[in-house]
Amino acid sequence: MKSFWNNYKSSLILLGAIILGGIVGVFMGPEAVVFKPIGDLFLNLLFMILVPLVFFSVTSAISNxxxxxxxxxxxxxxxxxxxxxxxxxxxxxxxxxxxxxxxxGLNSDMFANLMA
Structure with missing residues (x-):
């Protein structure tokens, strides 16, 4: 069991956090918007680390x-x-x-005026 936890610890924590977030969203409803800055911070950090992680993984594989x-x-x-x-x-x-x-339903004259 210990090796299972060591191998899948990050995945299980992420899955648990998703389930917890869903439960909080169901019970709090629209009031759960107070947690939005934390979610935005997490997603921005994830997007920031994703590109370098992929780049260095591919570079490392090619160099080896x-x-x-x-x-x-x-x-x-x-x-x-x-x-x-x-x-x-x-x-x-x-x-x-x-x-x-x-x-x-868009008025094309408006775009023509904006371009002029």
């Missing part, structure tokens, strides 16, 4: 590789995944725009 051939395969797969996900997100965005038409 022995063969350049393997690095080429991995970089090729990274480019394929990046391009594929970009295309998928673009298609989903275009479908969303075609279905929901976000410009419906």
């Amino acid at each position: 590789m022995g063969e350049m051939k393997r690095l080429g395969k991995i970089l090729k797969n990274i480019v394929i995944v990046f391009v594929t996900t970009a295309i998928i997100s673009g298609v989903i965005g275009m479908i969303g725009v075609l279905i929901m038409n976000p410009t419906k």
